Amino acid sequence: MLKEERQHAILNEVELHNRVLLTDLAEKLEVSIDTVRRDVKELDTENLLVKVHGGAVSLGFANHSPTRGNVYALDKKITIANKAKALIRENSVVLIDGGTTCLELARLLPANLKLTCFTLSLPVAMELLNKPNIQTIFIGGTLSPDSQIAMGSSAIHALSEIKVDYSFIGTGYVDAQYGLTEFDWDVVQTKKAVINASKKTVLLCISEKLNSQHRFKTCDINAINTMVTELEPWDEKLAAFKNMNIQLL
Amino acid sequence: MLKEERQHAILNEVELHNRVLLTDLAEKLEVSIDTVRRDVKELDTENLLVKVHGGAVSLGFANHSPTRGNVYALDKKITIANKAKALIRENSVVLIDGGTTCLELARLLPANLKLTCFTLSLPVAMELLNKPNIQTIFIGGTLSPDSQIAMGSSAIHALSEIKVDYSFIGTGYVDAQYGLTEFDWDVVQTKKAVINASKKTVLLCISEKLNSQHRFKTCDINAINTMVTELEPWDEKLAAFKNMNIQLL
DNA sequence: CTTATATTTGCAGTATTTTGCAATATAAGT
DNA sequence: ACTTATATTGCAAAATACTGCAAATATAAG
Incomplete structure (x- = not known):
């Protein structure tokens, strides 16, 4: 399975459910949790989702502005x-x-x-x-x-x-x-x-x-x-x- | 098989499935993986697809932007x-x-x-x-x-x-x-x-x-x-x- | 038709990337 | 504080990518 493919699937999952657990993703995608973690980290730095402890949430769910936003204060x-x-x-x-x-x-x-x-x-x-x-x-x-x-x-x-x-x-x-x-x-x-x-x-x-x-x-x-x-x-x-x-x- | 012909086939495959593995292409086209790699590299520099580690993805698939909703055609x-x-x-x-x-x-x-x-x-x-x-x-x-x-x-x-x-x-x-x-x-x-x-x-x-x-x-x-x-x-x-x-x- | 030149292809050796694992650190829940 | 869950880091194995080179093929010129 291609890395891009996997990340695409992760994004889909996040968009669909608004929040996902890393463990669930790892199981569903049949890769180690480390790999999921790295993927989520990348997607987070690209501002395509927000990584949280134990999982990830969609941008909308995180009250994260559609632009690269800082939510400081x-x-x-x-x-x-x-x-x-x-x-x-x-x-x-x-x-x-x-x-x-x-x-x-x-x-x-x-x-x-x-x-x-x-x-x-x-x-x-x-x-x-x-x-x-x-x-x-x-x-x-x-x-x-x-x-x-x-x-x-x-x-x-x-x-x-x-x-x-x-x-x-x-x-x-x-x-x-x-x-x-x-x-x-x-x-x-x-x-x-x-x-x-x-x-x-x-x-x-x-x-x-x-x-x-x-x-x-x-x-x-x-x-x-x-x-x-x-x-x-x-x-x-x-x-x-x-x-x-x-x-x- | 001509190079043109092969690259056309690669593009078709990518457009059809959104993602392909280099190994699959090599097998299907009956050429070495190096040749496929070179072809994909060329197509990538022409911006007809996006080369990724282990394969290639279509342009639409690559630019997964959250601001783009469902776009017709x-x-x-x-x-x-x-x-x-x-x-x-x-x-x-x-x-x-x-x-x-x-x-x-x-x-x-x-x-x-x-x-x-x-x-x-x-x-x-x-x-x-x-x-x-x-x-x-x-x-x-x-x-x-x-x-x-x-x-x-x-x-x-x-x-x-x-x-x-x-x-x-x-x-x-x-x-x-x-x-x-x-x-x-x-x-x-x-x-x-x-x-x-x-x-x-x-x-x-x-x-x-x-x-x-x-x-x-x-x-x-x-x-x-x-x-x-x-x-x-x-x-x-x-x-x-x-x-x-x-x-x- | 033949020779010379350029392009393409496959191979082998060497880099780079990706992945999973283990050890350690950090955070969350009670 | 203590326990559990999650994160981070370094590392080694596997997969993939890149480089130079030689054989094969195509193209051009004579």
């Missing part, structure tokens, strides 16, 4: 996304940025919500297409392979021609004093354009990113209208942001 | 995509349309090919992002939930500002007399803009679509430079297209 991000969702009113026009937190927001939008939604992010767009009542408009541009968002002059130009009610953005780093900063210059340019295209800007940001900086600056804190974290508003980590002119959720 | 579409791929030259600028056939083309592009690639299709863009040497530019616009491509005035406007070497498009229906037709008016408008943005246009089309029409017309047959089907060029289904001014692959 997923629960926090879901908390943030839920808070942010409350800001969105029916029939408004919003923009959703890239990043895993924003992707969660897109995922959590209710199916019956009528909305016009702009985005620069490929995964967010994929997610929004599943929502029948959301009109999705993609801001075109050169796609960045790692962040999977559109950037560059054409994206910035397209953004200059719109004005949305709310934009929901992420950031690499945020600090009460230095504002929002990024590692990548192009990302900064794009985010600036997003903020300019918005009547109100909402920052989605897990607490780990608070009080951190990097080399390029997107904007000051007061360019943001609302900052959403997973923390309670009275948490001391937010103290530095309290007397800024922004809403904390 | 996948093998034919892979054949078409492979033929179309041969038209693409290094460092050229191409545009890839939506549709499952075009998606297969994107999937089959070699990882080492340097290319600038425009697209309107979300799935195609996702696929292209996996290719490190391809610069991907997304044509923004209103996304259609079912076809997952950008359409509307902004997409058409963005297309009016570019000129690519080759565009690869699909179509709903095609007929030698009536040309390319579609069910959806917006799709027609977008495809027209794509054709205008291209020096040369290549139509990817499975044989089932030949000699069929629908209500809205995209263009005449002679607006197309090349038509790629899974058929051999002398197939009688293509007879009606023979004396048109287009290349058949």
Whole structure:
């Protein structure tokens, strides 16, 4: 039996039952458990399934995003996304940025919500297409392979021609004093354009990113209208942001 | 037995069973395993199959991607995509349309090919992002939930500002007399803009679509430079297209 | 028709990959 | 903590792949 054939069979089994035990696979395929283990490991690194202790589960079952996703601090991000969702009113026009937190927001939008939604992010767009009542408009541009968002002059130009009610953005780093900063210059340019295209800007940001900086600056804190974290508003980590002119959720 | 003949037989076997062992091939074709090995190696470098340890698997079988659901006539579409791929030259600028056939083309592009690639299709863009040497530019616009491509005035406007070497498009229906037709008016408008943005246009089309029409017309047959089907060029289904001014692959 | 040249094929020796096993380490359950 | 189940690692045997070479075959030229 060919290795590819075996791995194909494993994938089928996983897709079918959502979860399988390595021991069952070994028996069914008539190979040693070590071989199954190695196959599953390979398939896992190719992001075709998720290896867990004693077996494997399908991507969907693992709440693993369809893109190569990190599920780091997923629960926090879901908390943030839920808070942010409350800001969105029916029939408004919003923009959703890239990043895993924003992707969660897109995922959590209710199916019956009528909305016009702009985005620069490929995964967010994929997610929004599943929502029948959301009109999705993609801001075109050169796609960045790692962040999977559109950037560059054409994206910035397209953004200059719109004005949305709310934009929901992420950031690499945020600090009460230095504002929002990024590692990548192009990302900064794009985010600036997003903020300019918005009547109100909402920052989605897990607490780990608070009080951190990097080399390029997107904007000051007061360019943001609302900052959403997973923390309670009275948490001391937010103290530095309290007397800024922004809403904390 | 001629080499050509043998390789053809190998391909048939692979297409039929999706997987073959080199030892089986050697026995069946009555040649040494080395010869089979060399043949398979050649076919692999021509991207007609994928050589693996101990045997070979068909292209469809090899690219087991979880994002690809059940695709109708996948093998034919892979054949078409492979033929179309041969038209693409290094460092050229191409545009890839939506549709499952075009998606297969994107999937089959070699990882080492340097290319600038425009697209309107979300799935195609996702696929292209996996290719490190391809610069991907997304044509923004209103996304259609079912076809997952950008359409509307902004997409058409963005297309009016570019000129690519080759565009690869699909179509709903095609007929030698009536040309390319579609069910959806917006799709027609977008495809027209794509054709205008291209020096040369290549139509990817499975044989089932030949000699069929629908209500809205995209263009005449002679607006197309090349038509790629899974058929051999002398197939009688293509007879009606023979004396048109287009290349058949 | 014959000779010269190039291609193809099979073989043998040597690398590489795959696989299962055993020993040890890590994680999960009670 | 203790026991069981699962993972990891190193290793050796088997299977498969690659290399160079010589015989066989095909192709081209005279």
